[in-house]
Amino acid sequence: MKPAPFDYHRPGSVAEAVETLAATGGKVLAGGQSLVPIMSMRLAAPVALVDINRLPGLSEIEVDGGRVRIGALVRHRQLEQHEAAYAANPLLRRALSQVAHPTIRNRGTTVGSLVHADPAAEMPAVLALLDGSVGVVGKTAGERTIAAADFFVGPLESALQSDDLAVTATFPTPPAGTGSSWIELARRHGDYAMVGVGALVRLVDGAVESARVSLISVGLTPVVVEVTETCAGAPYDRVDWQAAQDAIVAAIEPEGDIHASAQYREHLARVLSARALQQALDDGAAKEAA
Amino acid sequence: MTTKLFGQRVPRVEDPRLVSGQGRYLDDLGHDALAVAFVRSPHAHARITDIDVTAALDVDGLVAIYTYDDLDGRMAEPLPLLIPHPTLTQGRTPYPLANGEVNHVGEAIAMVVATDRYVAEDAAGLIEVSYDFLPPVVGVEAAREAVDLVHEDVPGNVAATYMQETGDAAATIAAAALRARLQLSIERSASMPMEGKGVHARWDDDDKSLLVNTSTQTSTSVRQAIAAKLSLPVDRVEVVTPDVGGGFGVKIMHPWPEEVLVPWAAIRLGAPVKWVEDRREHFISSAHERGQLHEVEFGYDEDGVLLGLSVEFWHDHGAYTPYGLIVPIITSTQLLGPYKPRAYRVEFHSLYTNTVIVTPYRGAGRPQGCFVMERVMDYIARDLDLDRAVVRERNFIQPDEMPYDHGLIFQDGRPLIYDSGDFPASMAMLKSLVGWDEFVAQRDAARREGRRVGIGLACYVEGTGVGPYEGGHVRVETDGTVVVSTGLTTQGQGHQTMLAQIVGDELGVPVDRVRVTTGDTRRFKYAVGTFASRTAVMSGSAVALTARKVRAKALRIAADALEASVDDLEIVDGRVQVKGSPSAQIDLSTVAVLSNPLRYAFDDAARRATQFAGRADPTKPPVDPGDEPGLEGTDYYSPTQSTFANGMHAVIVETDPETAEIKILRYCVVHDCGTVINPMIVEGQVHGGVAQGVGGALYERMEYDASGQLVNASFMDFLMPYASEVPSIEIDHLQTPSPLNPLGVKGAGEAGVIPGSAAIASAIEDAEGFPITAMPISPSELFALRAEHPAPSRRAP
Numbered sequence A: 001m002k003p004a005p006f007d008y009h010r011p012g013s014v015a016e017a018v019e020t021l022a023a024t025g026g027k028v029l030a031g032g033q034s035l036v037p038i039m040s041m042r043l044a045a046p047v048a049l050v051d052i053n054r055l056p057g058l059s060e061i062e063v064d065g066g067r068v069r070i071g072a073l074v075r076h077r078q079l080e081q082h083e084a085a086y087a088a089n090p091l092l093r094r095a096l097s098q099v100a101h102p103t104i105r106n107r108g109t110t111v112g113s114l115v116h117a118d119p120a121a122e123m124p125a126v127l128a129l130l131d132g133s134v135g136v137v138g139k140t141a142g143e144r145t146i147a148a149a150d151f152f153v154g155p156l157e158s159a160l161q162s163d164d165l166a167v168t169a170t171f172p173t174p175p176a177g178t179g180s181s182w183i184e185l186a187r188r189h190g191d192y193a194m195v196g197v198g199a200l201v202r203l204v205d206g207a208v209e210s211a212r213v214s215l216i217s218v219g220l221t222p223v224v225v226e227v228t229e230t231c232a233g234a235p236y237d238r239v240d241w242q243a244a245q246d247a248i249v250a251a252i253e254p255e256g257d258i259h260a261s262a263q264y265r266e267h268l269a270r271v272l273s274a275r276a277l278q279q280a281l282d283d284g285a286a287k288e289a290a
Numbered sequence B: 001m002t003t004k005l006f007g008q009r010v011p012r013v014e015d016p017r018l019v020s021g022q023g024r025y026l027d028d029l030g031h032d033a034l035a036v037a038f039v040r041s042p043h044a045h046a047r048i049t050d051i052d053v054t055a056a057l058d059v060d061g062l063v064a065i066y067t068y069d070d071l072d073g074r075m076a077e078p079l080p081l082l083i084p085h086p087t088l089t090q091g092r093t094p095y096p097l098a099n100g101e102v103n104h105v106g107e108a109i110a111m112v113v114a115t116d117r118y119v120a121e122d123a124a125g126l127i128e129v130s131y132d133f134l135p136p137v138v139g140v141e142a143a144r145e146a147v148d149l150v151h152e153d154v155p156g157n158v159a160a161t162y163m164q165e166t167g168d169a170a171a172t173i174a175a176a177a178l179r180a181r182l183q184l185s186i187e188r189s190a191s192m193p194m195e196g197k198g199v200h201a202r203w204d205d206d207d208k209s210l211l212v213n214t215s216t217q218t219s220t221s222v223r224q225a226i227a228a229k230l231s232l233p234v235d236r237v238e239v240v241t242p243d244v245g246g247g248f249g250v251k252i253m254h255p256w257p258e259e260v261l262v263p264w265a266a267i268r269l270g271a272p273v274k275w276v277e278d279r280r281e282h283f284i285s286s287a288h289e290r291g292q293l294h295e296v297e298f299g300y301d302e303d304g305v306l307l308g309l310s311v312e313f314w315h316d317h318g319a320y321t322p323y324g325l326i327v328p329i330i331t332s333t334q335l336l337g338p339y340k341p342r343a344y345r346v347e348f349h350s351l352y353t354n355t356v357i358v359t360p361y362r363g364a365g366r367p368q369g370c371f372v373m374e375r376v377m378d379y380i381a382r383d384l385d386l387d388r389a390v391v392r393e394r395n396f397i398q399p400d401e402m403p404y405d406h407g408l409i410f411q412d413g414r415p416l417i418y419d420s421g422d423f424p425a426s427m428a429m430l431k432s433l434v435g436w437d438e439f440v441a442q443r444d445a446a447r448r449e450g451r452r453v454g455i456g457l458a459c460y461v462e463g464t465g466v467g468p469y470e471g472g473h474v475r476v477e478t479d480g481t482v483v484v485s486t487g488l489t490t491q492g493q494g495h496q497t498m499l500a501q502i503v504g505d506e507l508g509v510p511v512d513r514v515r516v517t518t519g520d521t522r523r524f525k526y527a528v529g530t531f532a533s534r535t536a537v538m539s540g541s542a543v544a545l546t547a548r549k550v551r552a553k554a555l556r557i558a559a560d561a562l563e564a565s566v567d568d569l570e571i572v573d574g575r576v577q578v579k580g581s582p583s584a585q586i587d588l589s590t591v592a593v594l595s596n597p598l599r600y601a602f603d604d605a606a607r608r609a610t611q612f613a614g615r616a617d618p619t620k621p622p623v624d625p626g627d628e629p630g631l632e633g634t635d636y637y638s639p640t641q642s643t644f645a646n647g648m649h650a651v652i653v654e655t656d657p658e659t660a661e662i663k664i665l666r667y668c669v670v671h672d673c674g675t676v677i678n679p680m681i682v683e684g685q686v687h688g689g690v691a692q693g694v695g696g697a698l699y700e701r702m703e704y705d706a707s708g709q710l711v712n713a714s715f716m717d718f719l720m721p722y723a724s725e726v727p728s729i730e731i732d733h734l735q736t737p738s739p740l741n742p743l744g745v746k747g748a749g750e751a752g753v754i755p756g757s758a759a760i761a762s763a764i765e766d767a768e769g770f771p772i773t774a775m776p777i778s779p780s781e782l783f784a785l786r787a788e789h790p791a792p793s794r795r796a797p
């Protein structure tokens, strides 16, 4: 389990990093928590690594009225423990606490996880649920912002081109009165989930105004399902999630693997969606009451 | 005896070193050695038509590539069949490197030696092997159907069929008032030590001698095997086991192909060579265990007494049989547990499949046997609506029936005779520990809240301390240090502490004066190895006997020096003194000096033993006939049969009515390993065993697809439980000493793992209300079972 030979570059600026990517055809090395294992197993053999860990200015977390924006070198753990980010958007911490184990969160970057685009990963689903975006600098395509809806293309495939560097991710803060939740079921604590569900439920004057979920491990990318139609207007203490569950199950395409059959995943999506929606609703109600 | 270390919670002397990174494991050795990587078969069953190494030859740093054609002498023969058995008529073992055919994914085809492991892997990746595919045989069913054969000259894929019977099982079952049949299965798992295998070999061309380090459970036997394979005189080969990061059975198998290939290459190349197994290699080229399918027929009476039991089972031993029939023999004999059916018949078929070989993994066939027997007990209880503990009690062998002869032959080739145990007392202890009698009310209360909880229990008996023998060497150095050596090896169990406690008591010295060495053939040549929970029984007894010899000699010399009678002497804190008048005393270190008559005074202490010191009686030789210089001794312990430890586990689980998650709420253990040398070490062993039992019950399996690929060959998909999945464990000890050895001890190493699947299945069954017949079980599988057993048809609680 030793990687094949590769060249190593450690650029000093974003511009240099992008130039190096274009010149070498190499891969970005961020936290290395996904890339290094697949290189060690020789499932990937990039000709060069472009290590971005010393790039200045990419480790910041900015929280303002409408969003939490993170640089490409912000570690999962750093964002998870960031108090202002939590105050603005508790969903981030709730989901991040389910990403792997603390030692992996200490090194793994949240932006790296977005780029890696694993359909079982939490943070792509969170970005999609919040309608967030990724800020990119590329040699060919230049500087731009890609919306979450366009970013996750397929399993382990994002919209980035080979000479693109993702520099930021932006998580919009949901409007006031919105409750959120993250629930997942993994075989062991910290494993990739068999099914995970994030939910946002907004209450206005004690009634549901909108509701939306994002699911992992039930499709090729995170699956966002808008379920407002199934529950809008319901008073907060009398919401029946049945119709929402049906809509969610209709939208997913779970596959079976050695850890969970397709039927079981579908069943879990149904059960966990109702639990997540209810938890988000309770969270919203608590906020409204406060 | 004054220090009384025996029975105390002495902190493990090895821990400060091991937990602070001071351990010296195989990969810590030989930084400058040449490194090895193997080309392993990506196919489960194929004929090799060509091996093309051309592209690899250009790799910078490549030293050598070896294939079967390069092997000479006995290296070109198949590896040994370690434990022959008269019924193993179709035993097959692999060649060190594949000879024209591969029989499982992972079988070694070419050995690449290079300046480092990176380069070796680069070159290995460039070697092109061409194959003609043969149909793979995967799983017990396919092996049994035998449409395709693993070895074309082994009909039916059957290596051996072995039957034992006491009484007339068929007639007893036929005559019983009640009868039933069950089909029960257990999947494959594996030992999975944190440290994989590894070998480092150095050849001294001037001395024509070989020094091999290997991460093994038996250095003495690896030494013999290497000498035999490489046609070297045994006295030119030494094998030293460094710290070993866990074995759990997989490292008692030997010689692994790599254990002979690495020394062979070191000699050919005249340079140190090292191979360290990586995790993927461990998954696909070490050993697995547990995969068995059992068909059970039994007859019982209205009181729940098991009258006749007949078990036929099919054991999947993988591609080869180097370790013989040990695992299925253990299942077939230890299945009986603490019970005594009037008649018992067992027949097993050991089958070839195109998968990794099967050799003992902690528990070694017992978890399967325990699962079968305990499912039978639960079936009888359910059928008769009796308390599950009561049914077991009615079938127990009673204390006054010990020693109890089952009339079968055990894995050591000797009669299966239980030496000790008090099963009713153990059961009483377990029931009170877990609150068995109160649980029904708790379960019903939980059900009223919509929760599903259940309790399960399982009992086992474990033959431990298997022979033939172990030895010990004890020497008191002239600085008062006591050095102890035993030939078997240690993998982190705490042997250094446990053996030091035994010797410390016998010689009256504190633990920190005792230094224990294991697994070093330079120190001790005659040994068997570490397996079958045998170290405390075998080496513990051996070092106790040895220390007693040394003690007797020390007292004799001291009596002479103190002009006292041996009977009046005692040893306290490293000093021999006259009982009642401690002023007449002599240090054990001084006794050691006096034990060795000297010419030269190389230090102050030695001066007292030199020829002009005025001690010697000029009429006698300095060393009496029959005596030896030095305060040391060697002795061996060889029992007539194994000791039988036992235990009972109870577990409370909760299953989520919606998600089918399975959570362990409590896990209780009553354990009887005879006299306990160190309760903390025994509890640690039980904890580790339970963790593996939980793994085998709820998480681990070897997921082979139909083509023979192991699709979960990494820790990402092979789910060993984390600390977060292992429940906290409550333990009580019952001590029924074994009459067979000087210490009264029975083995404890494997105990914790044995009843895991049986007890957890019992608890899930109790929570869910339908039978569990296959383990492990995952939430996804429980969900599927629920669909097969819709709620209305379930038994009322």
Ligand SMILES: Cc1cc2nc3c(=O)[nH]c(=O)nc-3n(C[C@H](O)[C@H](O)[C@H](O)COP(=O)(O)OP(=O)(O)OC[C@H]3O[C@@H](n4cnc5c(N)ncnc54)[C@H](O)[C@@H]3O)c2cc1C
Binding pocket: A027, A028, A029, A030, A031, A032, A033, A034, A035, A036, A037, A072, A098, A099, A100, A101, A104, A107, A108, A109, A110, A111, A112, A113, A115, A116, A120, A121, A122, A123, A160, A164, A165, A166, A167, A190, A191, A192, A193
């Ligand atoms: C045992 C284990 C368990 C895990 N469990 C989970 C889990 O439960 N949930 C989960 O979500 N994740 C899990 N992970 C993955 C972890 O979250 C990773 O940290 C994350 O997927 C990738 O982040 P990284 O910074 O380590 O990226 P790297 O491994 O460095 O890179 C990953 C990929 O993204 C590319 N990349 C990274 N950053 C950029 C960038 N800024 N611009 C362009 N390309 C980039 C790399 O080139 C590479 O292709 C687990 C990992 C391990 C080892």
